[in-house]
Amino acid sequence: MTTPPEPFAPAEITRAECRxxxxxxxxxxxxxxxxxxxxxNHWAEGSAELPRAEDDSDYPGRR
Known part of the structure; x- marks a missing residue:
């Protein structure tokens, strides 16, 4: 039996002015x-950590 991945925090909708x-x-x-x-904008400017590829349920080798 596999353990389901830990859920990520819900996404927050944010607003800004286009540069x-x-x-x-x-x-x-x-x-x-x-x-x-x-x-x-650059992905690193976000306010939350992005999930890793290994966290994706379709990642190769993950069951």
Missing amino acids: GCGAEVHGLNGRYACGVCGWV
């Missing part, structure tokens, strides 16, 4: 992509 065009953008945990100009 490319000034439009208001919304994202998850401080990670943004602007639909107006295409600007995207």
Whole structure:
């Protein structure tokens, strides 16, 4: 019997101003992509830790 993965904290919807065009953008945990100009902030600027590939239920070798 396998142990289910530990759940991650729920995502927080955050809001900011696009650094490319000034439009208001919304994202998850401080990670943004602007639909107006295409600007995207760096993944490390987010406010929560990203899950590891090994945490994915479809990761190769995981049962």
